[in-house]
Amino acid sequence: xxxxxxxxxxxxxxxxxxxxxxxxxxxxxxxxxxxxxxxxxxxxxxxxxxxxxxxxxxxxxxxxxxxxxxxxxxxxxxxxxxxxxxxxxxxxxxxxxxxxxxxxxxxxxxxxxxxxxxxxxxxxxxxxxxxxxxxxxxxxxxxxxxxxxxxxxxxxxxxxxxxxxxxxxxxxxxxxxxxxxxx
Amino acid sequence: xxxxxxxxxxxxxxxxxxxxxxxxxxxxxxxxxxxxxxxxxxxxxxxxxxxxxxxxxxxxxxxxxxxxxxxxxxxxxxxxxxxxxxxxxxxxxxxxxxxxxxxxxxxxxxxxxxxxxxxxxxxxxxxxxxxxxxxxxxxxxxxxxxxxxxxxxxxxxxxxxxxxxxxxxxxxxxxxxxxxxxxxxxxxxxxxxxxxxxxxxxxxxxxxxxxxxxxxxxxxxxxxxxxxxxxxxxxxxxxxxxxxxxxxxxxxxxxxxxxxxxxxxxxxxxxxxxxxxxxxxxxxxxxxxxxxxxxxxxxxxxxxxxxxxxxxxxxxxxxxxxxxxxxxxxxxxxxxxxxxxxxxxxxxxxxxxxxxxxxxxxxxxxxxxxxxxxxxxxxxxxxxxxxxxxxxxxxxxxxxxxxxxxxxxxxxxxxxxxxxxxxxxxxxx
Numbered sequence: 001x002x003x004x005x006x007x008x009x010x011x012x013x014x015x016x017x018x019x020x021x022x023x024x025x026x027x028x029x030x031x032x033x034x035x036x037x038x039x040x041x042x043x044x045x046x047x048x049x050x051x052x053x054x055x056x057x058x059x060x061x062x063x064x065x066x067x068x069x070x071x072x073x074x075x076x077x078x079x080x081x082x083x084x085x086x087x088x089x090x091x092x093x094x095x096x097x098x099x100x101x102x103x104x105x106x107x108x109x110x111x112x113x114x115x116x117x118x119x120x121x122x123x124x125x126x127x128x129x130x131x132x133x134x135x136x137x138x139x140x141x142x143x144x145x146x147x148x149x150x151x152x153x154x155x156x157x158x159x160x161x162x163x164x165x166x167x168x169x170x171x172x173x174x175x176x177x178x179x180x181x182x183x
Numbered sequence: 184x185x186x187x188x189x190x191x192x193x194x195x196x197x198x199x200x201x202x203x204x205x206x207x208x209x210x211x212x213x214x215x216x217x218x219x220x221x222x223x224x225x226x227x228x229x230x231x232x233x234x235x236x237x238x239x240x241x242x243x244x245x246x247x248x249x250x251x252x253x254x255x256x257x258x259x260x261x262x263x264x265x266x267x268x269x270x271x272x273x274x275x276x277x278x279x280x281x282x283x284x285x286x287x288x289x290x291x292x293x294x295x296x297x298x299x300x301x302x303x304x305x306x307x308x309x310x311x312x313x314x315x316x317x318x319x320x321x322x323x324x325x326x327x328x329x330x331x332x333x334x335x336x337x338x339x340x341x342x343x344x345x346x347x348x349x350x351x352x353x354x355x356x357x358x359x360x361x362x363x364x365x366x367x368x369x370x371x372x373x374x375x376x377x378x379x380x381x382x383x384x385x386x387x388x389x390x391x392x393x394x395x396x397x398x399x400x401x402x403x404x405x406x407x408x409x410x411x412x413x414x415x416x417x418x419x420x421x422x423x424x425x426x427x428x429x430x431x432x433x434x435x436x437x438x439x440x441x442x443x444x445x446x447x448x449x450x451x452x453x454x455x456x457x458x459x460x461x462x463x464x465x466x467x468x469x470x471x472x473x474x475x476x477x478x479x480x481x482x483x484x485x486x487x488x489x490x491x492x493x494x495x496x497x498x499x500x501x502x503x504x505x506x507x508x509x510x511x512x513x514x515x516x517x518x519x520x521x522x523x524x525x526x527x528x529x530x531x532x533x534x535x536x537x538x539x540x541x542x543x544x545x546x547x548x549x550x551x552x553x554x555x556x557x558x559x560x561x562x563x564x565x566x567x568x569x570x571x572x573x574x575x576x577x578x579x580x581x582x583x584x585x586x587x588x589x590x591x592x593x594x595x596x597x598x599x600x601x602x603x604x605x606x607x608x609x610x611x612x
């Protein structure tokens with residue numbers, strides 16, 4: 001067995017030195033800048049859909065959404081393996097959020113679907129979408145306007161739990177509900 | 184035969200590109216290659232030290248020998264330190280006594296501030312020249328020049344183009360940081376095109392190698408971007424309501440197949456690379472995803488329309504979808520070979536996810552790996568190797584396997600997970 005190590009070349013080091021890290025244009029900045037979502041400069045300008053609603057309709061004006069004693073502070077719906085059906089135990093939770101959204105038509109919700117880590121990332125992205133869509137459909141059937149809802153998928157990319165165990169995988173088969181101001 | 188080769192334009196544009204920002208992340212991100220399997224009958228080849236190459240910062244021939252050895256189809260034969268010039272008579276007796284079937288010799292001579300490199304390849308048994316090549320390089324281009332020489336030798340000896348001058352893209356995850364990186368096919372010269380605290384997946388090279396499409400989650404949802412590697416500028420290619428993912432370039436580089444959920448479940452569409460002109464490519468009542476354009480005008484994709492995820496294809500211009508895989512209950516991530524004759528994908532076999540090759544004419548399948556968490560296969564532009572992501576010791580690594588399953592390489596970094604590889608096209612001269 002051969003083992004070859006290719007060390008960092010002087011060319012790359014020279015290139016580095018030649019490159020200023022200070023962005024000279026918006027576009028060049030995009031090449032090297034940290035992207036956290038909160039500071040997506042250059043991205044927002046081109047967006048087709050603005051998911052961020054007006055701040056005054058955000059979660060900050062509704063303490064009930066983050067009060068641990070209020071059911072509305074619970075935001076996750078867990079799914080069984082290979083299932084996209086909302087279980088009975090989450091019915092009250094989904095109904096509470098539907099009631100809140102109907103009462104506050106300017107509030108928007110982003111529903112993020114998630115999967116466990118097994119298999120193709122892109123196929124899992126599509127499976128996560130089915131979970132987000134299931135939550136969205138339940139909310140719609142309870143009277144929430146389509147315009148308030150967006151369902152998206154994070155696939156296997158944002159696990160809440162990182163072990164390769166069934167306990168962990170089931171925690172990752174999840175739909176999360178985020179309100180304006182949280183996304 | 185003698186031909187003059189220009190240093191490719193992508194190199195000339197490398198400096199202004201300024202794709203990289205942080206030297207510290209670079210050193211840590213350096214990919215190391217380990218060869219874990221070689222061909223059965225490796226051809227013994229010698230690369231003599233080139234006359235005059237000691238004037239360069241590093242020997243060009245070191246790069247060539249490492250390239251050829253790594254390919255898994257050549258066995259390098261040592262000739263000792265004495266250089267052999269491109270036009271000097273070759274002592275074939277000595278070359279043969281060391282066991283080499285072919286020998287490369289060369290001369291590096293200063294020419295202005297640059298160097299002229301002349302290479303000649305000889306068949307040691309027949310004692311005839313197989314051809315020569317000349318190129319001009321600046322002193323710090325020894326690595327690129329070495330890869331070009333390796334491509335020349337590879338093509339002369341195998342009849343197929345080499346891929347030593349190509350680049351790969353992949354995502355490096357270290358802690359909570361994601362970096363989309365570009366490196367030479369041997370793992371050197373890693374550069375960061377995008378750094379983010381949110382995931383980046385599914386990088387896809389434009390056919391001319393100047394742009395990458397990918398999916399970034401920086402907006403709390405998957406959005407498809409197209410990123411120019413020479414300028415660092417990027418644009419949104421798909422950000423519709425819902426999820427946007429799985430970009431795949433058309434062979435002419437004008438269109439992107441993407442997966443959108445704007446009309447319901449994950450379905451196939453195509454858009455111009457600037458995001459305009461959205462068209463539906465196929466329709467089903469299930470999930471359609473992971474499109475891949477073949478050179479013969481088909482789009483291969485994953486669909487669960489039949490109950491389990493299987494691979495289908497549809498003519499890019501529209502038409503009926505046809506099922507391609509039938510064995511097993513989980514076949515995903517299809518990539519057609521550059522000649523369109525075979526298909527590589529990931530198949531679940533008894534709980535193991537493995538890279539599988541399907542000969543489209545004979546319908547024969549072959550499992551190419553013995554690992555169990557394989558993902559994201561992609562062909563080298565000459566179709567001889569498949570690059571994919573897998574896991575070793577709980578860490579994400581990249582691996583490459585020859586299309587016959589014999590030659591195996593592993594590419595990993597000292598710390599962090601490497602994933603989502605995509606093998607880039609041949610550089611344009």
